[in-house]
Amino acid sequence: MKTPTxxxxxxxxxxxxxxxxxxxxxxxAGALLAMIVLFSFLSSHFLSxxxxxxxxxxxxxxxxLAVGMTFVLIIGGIDxxxxxxxxxxxxxxxxxxxxxxxxxxxxxxxxxxxxxxAGSITGAVTVAWRIPSFxxxxxxxxxxxxxxxxxxxxxxAYIGDAFSWFSNPIAFxxxxxxxxxxxxxxxxxxxxTRTVFGRYLIGIGTNEEAVRLAxxxxxxxxxxxxxxxxxxxxxxxxxxxSRLEAADPNxxxxxxxxxIAAVVIGGxxxxxxxxxxxxxxxxxxIISVLAAGLAQIGASEPTKRIITGAVIVIAVVLDTYRSxxxxxxx
Amino acid sequence: xxxxxxxxxxxxxxxxxxxxxxxxxxLDLRGGEVLALTxxxxxxxxxxxxxxxGLETPTTGQMTYRGQPYSPGSRSEAERLxxxxxxxxxxxxxxxxxxxxxxxxxxxxxxxxxxxxRLRQLATAAMAQVGLDAIDPDTPVGELGIxxxxxxxxxxxxxxxxxxxxxxxxxxxxxxxxxxLLFTQIERLRQRGVAIVYISHRLEELQRVSQRIAVLRDGxxxxxxxxxxxxxxxxxxxxxxxxxxxxxxxxRREIGAPLLKVEHMTRGDKVRDVSFEVRAGxxxxxxxxxxxxxxxxxxxxxxxDRADSGSIQLGRPLQPVNIDSPxxxxxxxxxLITEDRKGEGLLLPHSxxxxxxxxxxxxxxRAGVLDPHAERQLAERQISAMRIRSASPAQAVGELSGxxxxxxxxxxxxxxDCQVLMFDEPTRGIDVxxxxxxxxxxxxxxxxxxxxxxxxxxxxxxxxxxxRIAVLSAGQLIETFDRDGWSQxxxxxxxxxxxxxxxxxxxxxxxxxxx
Numbered sequence: 001m002k003t004p005t006x007x008x009x010x011x012x013x014x015x016x017x018x019x020x021x022x023x024x025x026x027x028x029a030g031a032l033l034a035m036i037v038l039f040s041f042l043s044s045h046f047l048s049x050x051x052x053x054x055x056x057x058x059x060x061x062x063x064x065l066a067v068g069m070t071f072v073l074i075i076g077g078i079d080x081x082x083x084x085x086x087x088x089x090x091x092x093x094x095x096x097x098x099x100x101x102x103x104x105x106x107x108x109x110x111x112x113x114x115x116x117x118a119g120s121i122t123g124a125v126t127v128a129w130r131i132p133s134f135x136x137x138x139x140x141x142x143x144x145x146x147x148x149x150x151x152x153x154x155x156x157a158y159i160g161d162a163f164s165w166f167s168n169p170i171a172f173x174x175x176x177x178x179x180x181x182x183x184x185x186x187x188x189x190x191x192x193t194r195t196v197f198g199r200y201l202i203g204i205g206t207n208e209e210a211v212r213l214a215x216x217x218x219x220x221x222x223x224x225x226x227x228x229x230x231x232x233x234x235x236x237x238x239x240x241x242s243r244l245e246a247a248d249p250n251x252x253x254x255x256x257x258x259x260i261a262a263v264v265i266g267g268x269x270x271x272x273x274x275x276x277x278x279x280x281x282x283x284x285x286i287i288s289v290l291a292a293g294l295a296q297i298g299a300s301e302p303t304k305r306i307i308t309g310a311v312i313v314i315a316v317v318l319d320t321y322r323s324x325x326x327x328x329x330x
Numbered sequence: 331x332x333x334x335x336x337x338x339x340x341x342x343x344x345x346x347x348x349x350x351x352x353x354x355x356x357l358d359l360r361g362g363e364v365l366a367l368t369x370x371x372x373x374x375x376x377x378x379x380x381x382x383x384g385l386e387t388p389t390t391g392q393m394t395y396r397g398q399p400y401s402p403g404s405r406s407e408a409e410r411l412x413x414x415x416x417x418x419x420x421x422x423x424x425x426x427x428x429x430x431x432x433x434x435x436x437x438x439x440x441x442x443x444x445x446x447x448r449l450r451q452l453a454t455a456a457m458a459q460v461g462l463d464a465i466d467p468d469t470p471v472g473e474l475g476i477x478x479x480x481x482x483x484x485x486x487x488x489x490x491x492x493x494x495x496x497x498x499x500x501x502x503x504x505x506x507x508x509x510x511l512l513f514t515q516i517e518r519l520r521q522r523g524v525a526i527v528y529i530s531h532r533l534e535e536l537q538r539v540s541q542r543i544a545v546l547r548d549g550x551x552x553x554x555x556x557x558x559x560x561x562x563x564x565x566x567x568x569x570x571x572x573x574x575x576x577x578x579x580x581x582r583r584e585i586g587a588p589l590l591k592v593e594h595m596t597r598g599d600k601v602r603d604v605s606f607e608v609r610a611g612x613x614x615x616x617x618x619x620x621x622x623x624x625x626x627x628x629x630x631x632x633x634x635d636r637a638d639s640g641s642i643q644l645g646r647p648l649q650p651v652n653i654d655s656p657x658x659x660x661x662x663x664x665x666l667i668t669e670d671r672k673g674e675g676l677l678l679p680h681s682x683x684x685x686x687x688x689x690x691x692x693x694x695x696r697a698g699v700l701d702p703h704a705e706r707q708l709a710e711r712q713i714s715a716m717r718i719r720s721a722s723p724a725q726a727v728g729e730l731s732g733x734x735x736x737x738x739x740x741x742x743x744x745x746x747d748c749q750v751l752m753f754d755e756p757t758r759g760i761d762v763x764x765x766x767x768x769x770x771x772x773x774x775x776x777x778x779x780x781x782x783x784x785x786x787x788x789x790x791x792x793x794x795x796x797x798r799i800a801v802l803s804a805g806q807l808i809e810t811f812d813r814d815g816w817s818q819x820x821x822x823x824x825x826x827x828x829x830x831x832x833x834x835x836x837x838x839x840x841x842x843x844x845x
Binding site: 194195196197199200202203206207209210211212213214215216217273274 | 680
């Protein structure tokens, strides 16, 4: 194959297509840009401050959830319970504030702690009995949703503006929630690429037995990843409360699929061992810009779902093609 | 078809991927003849067989098959024409029955319903071709020993026309008795006029089974002559292209006090009441048939599996240690270099440095944060110490040859300074040149006063490097031989001793899946 590829234009070619290099990011950024250009043509209002601001304030939930899910997928697991755990955390916060008269900070911490606990349970059961996390998290999904209904009596609990500072833009239309989510992304990418913890996660996802026989106990790391997923679902719950000024026990229903879609669009492998937080961020942006754009051009709900679904499939097909080509180059 | 007539010939055959891996090979496959195909890893054996069996298409050259030009576009096309290959990894579905596996691509049926009676008849007939019509065709394949599974695979290839049959390392997983079974079948096929290609490293086998030998080196055909013309040493020299000494000097060693003492180690009927000790500076070999419990024993000592009973003492002076996980074993100073380096040792898609550093991340990080510079230095140190042939420390381990992969795994452990190192088949699937590198390394470790345990199926290898050899048979340690007092016959007799009371044929290949 002598045809010059995009990668030969000075960007580092990473071997075997396992690692995420600049080429991957450029590809994702290109796709994102293409979508923005397309929607700008289709709708004169699309490229505006208002769109940008709305987007920036709606995506922090998805951003932090997708970070957690990237870690989970990297170790070869999956967590279907994130939407329910989010609702459970939100319901816990509402009970603490409205029922017990707690102040905002302890209530928020309690909510996150409960969410982290739910994640730890998924992780611990998965690890202790060697059950696929798909099934365990499906069970936790139901339990967390049930508890959320129980706590709130199945009603949306109005909390008020105690959390609203999270979502109120402070500068350039950007809210603290977005900044926090961005920091989570940066920190998570550093953890994944620069720390022992991150390295073990990639190792576990690639070949857990090899890691174990190298003298490392993979179990605490696996449980830790699910606990982290829960914790981030708790954080997303706070973002959502601040935006809605209420805790909705129905919140986050079906959210897990959106989160997984965003992560997979970024190119993280469902088989484990391969993933990048930066790519996940692009995945979140792509899926969010698509939703916002389709809404702006007045697409109907069915149309939106059909197009979003098609984009997910196309993205994964393209990614497979890309990684195969990278492998073949060797 | 008359014997010794060319069935398939290749002329000027070559294959180039990123680099040429096979160049200008001209060779005849003759009916009624077993052609041994050998050479170091990476010499092009697999590539040549893939070209012939239609898995790859050649870059240059032509093939002629039974007088016609032959260029199969796919494996199934080659199979339809009668050119077949028994792959190293068996391609069977363990949950389906023998009969279903045999006729998976063409199940006899009426309107979609499988005709069980006909299927059984056909399967029995097909198994009779390999002399195993005694096996019930309704047995799930997963319940058979590896040797019999391989016979099923061979039987499948004999359904329909078969004029050329290629065996790729067929005995890698077999016990001595299963090897006999295989050789009987190969001889039978040869007499039927099939042209057989037998790929293997094991020279003794090649000398027994084949009439002619073709040696590949660096993608070129070095010779294709009657095998009787060469001695083993000459063949090794042809493969390697340089002289390899039959004897190695392990250097001056001090054999000291015991460093590892294992007592009454037991797990189910795989490992039964095994006790032994290994001294500092000693290389302690463990021999036995596949399925005798050698790998299982090492895994028990290493804490990878739980023992039912048994104790381990370690160190100088010996002290009891409780090892309930690999993590505990490593902390106590025991290392295990596993047999299945791809499945259990390496992160194949990841770099050499990531693989060497795995298990040593503490040394190249501060407060949990990795130091990429230190990690790279660590990898470079082992690459030069172990003479790992690679482009750079960032190269993916999966791209390295078997020998270099093994060195990466060993390099990881050398960084940890373990006192007891256990090697399970350290040279399996490694070419001759790299084998001697590994032996030299074992000797060096012994000179440093470490205690080494080496499991190997290659008895000559153990006799070359070990101070003592223990023989396991059916999970029991039958006898331990000293260097002065061993002979190949005695060791082999001991290897079979534990099986004599059992229904050996079906149990000796107790499946030892690499899962």
